[in-house]
Amino acid sequence: MLVKWEGIVIRGVDYGESSKVVTLFTRELGKLAIMARGAKKAKSRIAAVSQLFTHGYYLCKAGPGSGMPDLSQGDVVNSYKAMRLDLSATAYAAYMAELLDRLTHEREANPYLFQLLVHMLQYLNEGRDAEILCRIFETKMLQVAGISPQLSGCVMCGEQREPYVFSIGQGGLLCPACVASDPYAIAITPSTWKMLRLFQVFDVERLGEIEVKQATRTQLKHVLRSYMDEHLDLRLKSRSFLEQLERMQMPEK
Numbered sequence: 520m521l522v523k524w525e526g527i528v529i530r531g532v533d534y535g536e537s538s539k540v541v542t543l544f545t546r547e548l549g550k551l552a553i554m555a556r557g558a559k560k561a562k563s564r565i566a567a568v569s570q571l572f573t574h575g576y577y578l579c580k581a582g583p584g585s586g587m588p589d590l591s592q593g594d595v596v597n598s599y600k601a602m603r604l605d606l607s608a609t610a611y612a613a614y615m616a617e618l619l620d621r622l623t624h625e626r627e628a629n630p631y632l633f634q635l636l637v638h639m640l641q642y643l644n645e646g647r648d649a650e651i652l653c654r655i656f657e658t659k660m661l662q663v664a665g666i667s668p669q670l671s672g673c674v675m676c677g678e679q680r681e682p683y684v685f686s687i688g689q690g691g692l693l694c695p696a697c698v699a700s701d702p703y704a705i706a707i708t709p710s711t712w713k714m715l716r717l718f719q720v721f722d723v724e725r726l727g728e729i730e731v732k733q734a735t736r737t738q739l740k741h742v743l744r745s746y747m748d749e750h751l752d753l754r755l756k757s758r759s760f761l762e763q764l765e766r767m768q769m770p771e772k
Contacts (some may be wrong), residue, residue, distance in 0.1 A: 522581045522588065524548065525596075527574045527636055529616040533559065541569050541590065543577060544619060544636060549627040553579055555590045568593030572602070572612055572640060602644040610764050611649040614757040615639055615656050621753055622664050635659060638723045650736060651729050657743045658718035666690070666750045670716040673697055683712055685742055687749045705745070711738045 526543030529550070534540050539558045544550050558569040568575045569590070574597040579588035602608045619636060623629070635656070642652055661667045669691025672679045680694040684704035692712060693704055714735065731739075747753070 520581050521578060521591065523576060523578050524551075525574075525576050525633075526551075527633070527640070528569065528571050529620050529636075531569065531571055539569055540587070542620065544623070544633060545577075546630055546633045547628060549629050549632075550620065550623050550625055551588075552625075553577065553588045553590050558590075565590050565593055567598065568595050570598065572609075572616070573598050574637065574640065597641070597644075599640050599644040601646070602640065605643075605646075607764060607768065608643045608646075608649050610757070610761045611653050612640060612643055614653065614755065614761045617755050617757040618656070618660055618753075621755065622660055622751075629663075632663065635723055638726070642726065647726075648729060648731075650740075651731055654736075654739050654743060655718045655723065655726075657747065658715060659723075661743075661747070661750075662719065664751060667719060668692075668715070668746060670712055670719065675700055681709065683707060683709075685712065687745050690750075705742060707738060707742065708735065710735045711742065714739065715742070 524543065524545040524547050526545035528541055529544050530542035532540045534554070537557050537559045539555045540552055541555045541558070542550060542552050555565050555569040557563045558565050560566065567573065568577065573595060576594045576596065578591045578593065580591055581588040602612060615636070619632065623632070639652055639656055643649055672692065673683070673694035674686065674689050674691030675693060675697040678694050678696070680696065683692040683694060684698050685691070685707040686693050686701040686704045688703070689701055693701060698704060710732070714731070
């Protein structure tokens, strides 16, 4: 039986001398793996559509059982060439793809996540602010994982009283009356927590230009990464490389 899916390659693993197992995130079925036989050959018809980050349509042979579908042919929608030429943008894309891969299950349709990934790759391809795009994506993925921090008021009493601190352990903002409940809470500026709350609710499709001060960028990264380390058991190779790259690109003091 032939089936056709619209998908984006989020992972690829060599299989034998000439083939690859390609993990797609599809609009129709969410994440699934397909066999791309001969994809490593120079003249293969499916080589281009099997590359990491490629957005395309994938025509596959799928049997009646649960075996891995075979890729017959594919049509490229977007290969994001400009992004691929930028090491930093590619590193951010790899981190987003791996985070998506680790926080989703096989064959669970999620058209929203598919469209989110499309927008992120397109924005990276356009040269948008990769660091801020990454913070937005991390915030959205915390929602997918069901562990979004409470940012509409105090996580302990529900009151809206500033100045807030951010509690990693409690899972959100703490007001002055409840700050003593977490001696390790992070001091957080209004700009940071309001931006985090905005990232939770706004439509990525309507993203305009976002100007963020360096101090806020630093705090956004610290809060989100600390929160993810506490509440998600993930060790991502792409994050290690990205952080190494970020350190290399930091301006000298």
